[in-house]
Amino acid sequence: MYNNILSETSDSITTITINRPSKLNALNKETIEELHTAFAKAEEDTDVRVVIITGSGEKAFVAGADISEFANFSEEQGAELARKGQELLFDYVAEMGTPVIAAVNGFALGGGLELAMAAHFRIASDNARMGLPEVSLGVIPGYGGTQRLPQLVGKGRAMEMIMTAGMIDANTALEYGLINHITAQEELVPLANKLGGKIMRNSPMAIAAAINAVNAGYENGVDGFDTEIEEFGGCFGTEDFTEGTTAFLEKRKAEF
Incomplete structure (x- = not known):
């Protein structure tokens, strides 16, 4: 190939x-x-x-x-x-x-x-x-x-x-x-x-969001803090967030 x-x-x-x-x-x-x-x-x-x-x-x-x-x-x-x-x-x-x-x-x-x-x-x-x-x-x-x-x-x-x-x-x-x-x-x-x-072991959705936020800090004309805020908020709408927080509260390992 x-x-x-x-x-x-x-x-x-x-x-x-x-x-x-x-x-x-x-x-x-x-x-x-x-x-x-x-x-x-x-x-x-x-x-x-x-x-x-x-x-x-x-x-x-x-x-x-x-x-x-x-x-x-x-x-x-x-x-x-x-x-x-x-x-x-x-x-x-x-x-x-x-x-x-x-x-x-x-x-x-x-x-x-x-x-x-x-x-x-x-x-x-x-x-x-x-x-x-x-x-x-x-x-x-x-x-x-x-x-x-x-x-x-x-x-x-x-x-x-x-x-x-x-x-x-x-x-x-x-x-x-x-x-x-x-x-x-x-x-x-x-x-x-x-x-x-x-x-x-961690949330693939959260990792992708973190990569985007970190990269934003190195882009001209982009406020990395704003990107972080948007990505942070976006995580709340994901199944990974529900699973991660539920697992933490139930004292078990999250399954992503």
């Missing part, structure tokens, strides 16, 4: 694996389109409660974009590449109501780090290396990197990472707040599944 990715669902968790090991899982146009399709299917499937995105092999999550595809692009083509990629994949992932965990196994560079940053949070293997090396190629991050990296690590650290085109290791990424947890390579996907299990 897919040429560049694998997607499998088990126990309400969809795991999407970028599967181009010979190219260190680099993102080309086809891979971005396939990823959009897989994420959209997971978002539309009410049985899917969590999505994990990772890379195949032990070397790389995604080692960047496939530079050979756009080395001869014009200014207009370059802008369109960034615009279409952001709409189709990076913004789409960030705005999903289904929680997305990035399990960063190895190198996450350029578009790879941008994909990890579009996920709702990130965990990494202890051999992970992260960076935005675009300025070394005479270009800048174009899939949201200049916006999401400062949101996650602060302006000064983001500026340094972008301007030096350097890589940081997993421990530094943890210190910066870029990732939430470090673990051994073989424990990475099991940890993602464990975190997914914790998420799945």
